[in-house]
Amino acid sequence: MDIQLKRGMLDACVLAAIKNEDSYGYKIIKDLKPYVVLSESTLYTILKRLEAARMLTVRTAEHDGRLRKYYHITEAGLRRIEEFKEEFKEVISIYQFVTKEDVHHE
């Protein structure tokens, strides 16, 4: 998938991935894979960004002797998802413009 087209959807994807249940980096990537492939470097960049924007909080926990950083969505994060849904209406309208069939002029 075109990188540019992904942009603007990735933040919402990551937030959606932790919406129902706290999750951690490696799991988020696997959960998103069927819908959108993103590399680790991309994910960690996004997680940092979302944390800075206070759309999620982080908690470190041990699991089988390995550290995991669990991400939890905040109110702002949930609002971001709603915002995305609103904006997507515009995306649809743009799509309709692009796919609109020729009006034949004579």
Add this chain to the structure above:
Amino acid sequence: MDIQLKRGMLDACVLAAIKNEDSYGYKIIKDLKPYVVLSESTLYTILKRLEAARMLTVRTAEHDGRLRKYYHITEAGLRRIEEFKEEFKEVISIYQFVTKEDVHHE
């Protein structure tokens, strides 16, 4: 509208704007305004890019003593639009993932 969300749609928008009829910069911006607002600097960047990718050709013509650069879509440009339509299916599937309601676990 979020800048990031626009990305990846703009090229297709501009191509769609000249698909039915050759057009020029100023007119493209006005035609797209109801769907997506883009500045002149953005448009000219895109037009340059699309020209370099041979998705459109340029012809300069005089109109009321003023020069206009008319852009004409090529086969590659039309193909790009079709490609966009295909990719949009993935966009929809991502949207559905994001808006998917909670599956309540117990």
Add this chain to the structure above:
DNA sequence: ATGGAATACATCATATCACGAGGTATTGTG
């Protein structure tokens, strides 16, 4: 007739961001 809006083009510097390359460390498996 004069000034400002509209038309029409263009360049440049900047900020955002996805990603590959590379790194560390542990656990599970053939």
Add this chain to the structure above:
DNA sequence: CACAATACCTCGTGATATGATGTATTCCAT
């Protein structure tokens, strides 16, 4: 014992949308 998988991280790069800025002409209201 080596290699995949798990799990985290940083840095440099390239793509790109945009504001600021510039040039020049035409149209229109005062």
